[in-house]
Amino acid sequence: MNLYRIALVSIGNEVLSGDTLNTNAAWIGRRCAAIGALVAEQRTVPDERAAIIEAVSALRTRADLVVTTGGLGPTHDDVTVAALCELFGDKLVVHEPTLEYLERYAALRGREATERVRSQALVPSSAIVLPNTVGTAPGLLFRRSDGGDVLVLPGVPAEMRAIMEEHGLGWIARRIEEGGYDVFAERVLVTSGIPESDLADRLESLRTTLPPSVELAFLPAGGVVRLRLRASGRPDEVKETLEKVSEAFVSKLGEAVISTSNERLVEVLHRLCVTNGKTLAVAESCTGGMLGAEITSVPGSSAYFVGGLICYADAVKVHFGGVRPETLAIYGAVSQQTVEVLASYVRTAYSTDLSIAISGIAGPGGGTAEKPVGTVWIAVADADGVHARHYQFGTDRQTNRRRACDAAILMAIERLRST
Amino acid sequence: MNLYRIALVSIGNEVLSGDTLNTNAAWIGRRCAAIGALVAEQRTVPDERAAIIEAVSALRTRADLVVTTGGLGPTHDDVTVAALCELFGDKLVVHEPTLEYLERYAALRGREATERVRSQALVPSSAIVLPNTVGTAPGLLFRRSDGGDVLVLPGVPAEMRAIMEEHGLGWIARRIEEGGYDVFAERVLVTSGIPESDLADRLESLRTTLPPSVELAFLPAGGVVRLRLRASGRPDEVKETLEKVSEAFVSKLGEAVISTSNERLVEVLHRLCVTNGKTLAVAESCTGGMLGAEITSVPGSSAYFVGGLICYADAVKVHFGGVRPETLAIYGAVSQQTVEVLASYVRTAYSTDLSIAISGIAGPGGGTAEKPVGTVWIAVADADGVHARHYQFGTDRQTNRRRACDAAILMAIERLRST
Numbered sequence: 001m002n003l004y005r006i007a008l009v010s011i012g013n014e015v016l017s018g019d020t021l022n023t024n025a026a027w028i029g030r031r032c033a034a035i036g037a038l039v040a041e042q043r044t045v046p047d048e049r050a051a052i053i054e055a056v057s058a059l060r061t062r063a064d065l066v067v068t069t070g071g072l073g074p075t076h077d078d079v080t081v082a083a084l085c086e087l088f089g090d091k092l093v094v095h096e097p098t099l100e101y102l103e104r105y106a107a108l109r110g111r112e113a114t115e116r117v118r119s120q121a122l123v124p125s126s127a128i129v130l131p132n133t134v135g136t137a138p139g140l141l142f143r144r145s146d147g148g149d150v151l152v153l154p155g156v157p158a159e160m161r162a163i164m165e166e167h168g169l170g171w172i173a174r175r176i177e178e179g180g181y182d183v184f185a186e187r188v189l190v191t192s193g194i195p196e197s198d199l200a201d202r203l204e205s206l207r208t209t210l211p212p213s214v215e216l217a218f219l220p221a222g223g224v225v226r227l228r229l230r231a232s233g234r235p236d237e238v239k240e241t242l243e244k245v246s247e248a249f250v251s252k253l254g255e256a257v258i259s260t261s262n263e264r265l266v267e268v269l270h271r272l273c274v275t276n277g278k279t280l281a282v283a284e285s286c287t288g289g290m291l292g293a294e295i296t297s298v299p300g301s302s303a304y305f306v307g308g309l310i311c312y313a314d315a316v317k318v319h320f321g322g323v324r325p326e327t328l329a330i331y332g333a334v335s336q337q338t339v340e341v342l343a344s345y346v347r348t349a350y351s352t353d354l355s356i357a358i359s360g361i362a363g364p365g366g367g368t369a370e371k372p373v374g375t376v377w378i379a380v381a382d383a384d385g386v387h388a389r390h391y392q393f394g395t396d397r398q399t400n401r402r403r404a405c406d407a408a409i410l411m412a413i414e415r416l417r418s419t
Numbered sequence: 420m421n422l423y424r425i426a427l428v429s430i431g432n433e434v435l436s437g438d439t440l441n442t443n444a445a446w447i448g449r450r451c452a453a454i455g456a457l458v459a460e461q462r463t464v465p466d467e468r469a470a471i472i473e474a475v476s477a478l479r480t481r482a483d484l485v486v487t488t489g490g491l492g493p494t495h496d497d498v499t500v501a502a503l504c505e506l507f508g509d510k511l512v513v514h515e516p517t518l519e520y521l522e523r524y525a526a527l528r529g530r531e532a533t534e535r536v537r538s539q540a541l542v543p544s545s546a547i548v549l550p551n552t553v554g555t556a557p558g559l560l561f562r563r564s565d566g567g568d569v570l571v572l573p574g575v576p577a578e579m580r581a582i583m584e585e586h587g588l589g590w591i592a593r594r595i596e597e598g599g600y601d602v603f604a605e606r607v608l609v610t611s612g613i614p615e616s617d618l619a620d621r622l623e624s625l626r627t628t629l630p631p632s633v634e635l636a637f638l639p640a641g642g643v644v645r646l647r648l649r650a651s652g653r654p655d656e657v658k659e660t661l662e663k664v665s666e667a668f669v670s671k672l673g674e675a676v677i678s679t680s681n682e683r684l685v686e687v688l689h690r691l692c693v694t695n696g697k698t699l700a701v702a703e704s705c706t707g708g709m710l711g712a713e714i715t716s717v718p719g720s721s722a723y724f725v726g727g728l729i730c731y732a733d734a735v736k737v738h739f740g741g742v743r744p745e746t747l748a749i750y751g752a753v754s755q756q757t758v759e760v761l762a763s764y765v766r767t768a769y770s771t772d773l774s775i776a777i778s779g780i781a782g783p784g785g786g787t788a789e790k791p792v793g794t795v796w797i798a799v800a801d802a803d804g805v806h807a808r809h810y811q812f813g814t815d816r817q818t819n820r821r822r823a824c825d826a827a828i829l830m831a832i833e834r835l836r837s838t
């Protein structure tokens with residue numbers, strides 16, 4: 001299989017120390033997969049010339065393209081350009097259009113284009129400059145005949161993405177086409193309700209009959225298991241192969257498949273609500289707005305989501321969520337009774353078809369013997385009534401909140417699919 | 420400098436393809452830094468035996484410890500154990516306590532411990548087994564005299580974290596102490612209001628006089644610039660060195676330093692509210708709950724945060740946020756007038772000292788010539804009145820929402836520091 005292979009080098013002590021989460025690598029992985037290019041490996045190295053040179057050199061011997069991110073800023077710890085200059089025996093020259101851009105950029109913000117800012121217009125003479133329209137340091141592309149090409153991008157995610165979208169991805173797609181490379185395509189089925197190992201057992205016979213150009217992977221996360229089917233081959237064949245294989249999986253799994261297009265759970269909810277003309281409101285206690293944030297992360301969510309209540313304090317549950325003080329006194333804020341009232345009340349007050357209420361003990365404090373940290377109650381109200389469920393998650397606050405959101409969305413999806 | 424060096428190997432096609440964000444590497448980086456161990460490099464490799472063996476072998480020659488995550492599950496694409504067995508010429512044996520645990524684990528969930536599940540009790544004979552108390556596959560520790568040790572962890576974040584917290588981190592700390600390694604310590608100052616390159620200019624003279632054991636890095640993100648000072652040396656000396664250096668930076672920068680302990684913005688808000696006895700409510704339109712979710716991500720936020728309104732739909736702004744339909748008709752939902760009313764109304768209705776209201780056009784749709792995508796209005800109300808500000812962010816929906824939250828929190832911090 002002659003795929004176009006990409007290797008990533010993430011540059012920055014702040015990535016190794018974990019102060020910065022490496023969202024750039026994931027974004028590049030997804031966007032390259034979408035055009036059939038394989039991110040074959042990835043390395044993160046410190047802001048050190050020697051480490052950068054070593055990683056880029058090693059990866060150029062086995063990748064068609066090495067993409068670096070980070071280390072292009074104006075401060076002393078940004079050494080990527082110097083490292084590549086050294087690697088390729090190149091020298092720095094002033095790139096006039098970039099210099100003009102940097103001066104305009106500073107002027108627009110009422111600042112002076114200091115020497116430090118202007119230094120970002122110094123580029124290796126053999127690099128093609130890819131303008132940065134949202135920040136200062138431009139991207140650089142080295143076309144090489146002695147090994148893989150090198151694409152150098154800033155580490156600031158918005159800037160990296162803009163340069164990739166405006167230049168990098170299109171250029172890679174043309175390389176794949178002109179170079180006659182094979183491509184791969186993926187289809188991800190989202191399944192709900194079957195544990196990973198049961199799913200593996202149920203699919204074993206189907207898996208062993210897959211054509212050799214197709215790979216299956218199980219990706220359990222967020223209360224569902226995703227099945228990723230990846231087919232590689234000639235551009236005109238892969239889609240068809242994938243279509244056939246994925247049909248076989250879907251018919252084997254039936255109702256357990258809640259999405260055939262790798263949707264996030266919240267996108268499934270979005271689709272089902274919009275398709276069925278249902279509107280939704282929320283009442284969030286322990287998640288504090290996380291469910292609403294997740295729902296509204298999808299463009300167009302105003303088509304079904306009206307908003308709701310963040311009822312973090314008990315007083316807010318009483319004054320704006322319809323919960324009686326006696327209910328809180330007798331059953332507690334984290335109880336079936338409380339989430340049922342919240343869901344019913346919000347559904348009526350906000351005049352929606354559906355509502356979701358969440359109340360739980362996210363931790364680390366607030367747990368008791370009877371209701372330990374990780375106890376969560378969720379209710380979904382619809383025209384058929386109120387449906388509440390109890391969950392017992394773990395001890396980590398953010399994980400509990402995340403899992404509560406996932407469980408709430410899954411409950412709403414179940415209701416929408418059952419009616 | 421004789422630091423204890425750790426190299427990470429993240430295993431999984433889903434990480435390379437970007438389907439899974441590599442939060443494990445960041446978490447391990449942060450937790451190891453906290454005990455003075457350096458994560459010196461990181462690689463992500465596919466679920467392939469040869470790739471795993473190559474990465475672990477290469478990194479063992481220059482790290483004291485190689486930590487792998489992923490590829491320990493029960494399905495065919497989990498090959499980490501097989502790879503390490505091959506690398507060390509080891510053979511698999513049944514680990515009885517793990518087998519018993521897996522059977523109990525399945526029984527508790529009303530499932531059968533299938534062959535596939537039980538296979539996770541097969542471990543290399545030379546490995547020390549680190550029990551997994553939150554999932555199925557245990558961690559494995561290979562003590563080696565022919566190069567770095569190897570610690571093998573599951574890829575599921577909650578499981579990886581539990582094993583690290585219960586076994587891995589303590590073990591690493593003991594290795595550092597017993598081995599007489601140097602350590603490093605970090606101090607991160609959070610600065611607000613000065614662009615990165617101006618900050619670099621202002622600090623240049625101080626930076627050039629730093630002792631050679633101290634490094635400075637600039638980490639701009641989220642509307643602030645963090646300055647990371649890292650001192651390496653003997654365990655009894657590094658803290659003192661760091662203290663002196665950081666005092667010099669703080670006195671140079673004065674009011675621009677909003678935190679001397681690497682707090683997240685929302686932690687600064689939390690601290691200022693709690694210290695000053697102020698309570699807070701929110702009204703969120705385009706952020707849809709993201710601000711509330713961020714605020715409540717900090718344990719103990721119920722000490723000052725009561726909740727608020729997700730007023731995504733205009734009807735919710737009118738019925739629950741005090742906005743008059745005429746205000747929406749004349750000025751629009753994204754306007755100074757609307758956020759000012761929302762902030763004032765919510766502050767009164769929820770009886771808090773402070774309130775924050777956000778309304779904006781997150782995109783990709785909804786922009787106009789007058790109010791393009793990225794237009795955001797934010798208001799903060801306190802005892803002194805309502806303070807509104809206009810922001811013009813970019814074109815990416817999630818980035819705009821994220822930046823709106825950061826800007827809102829910074830505005831509230833400013834108000835709290837000015838009174």
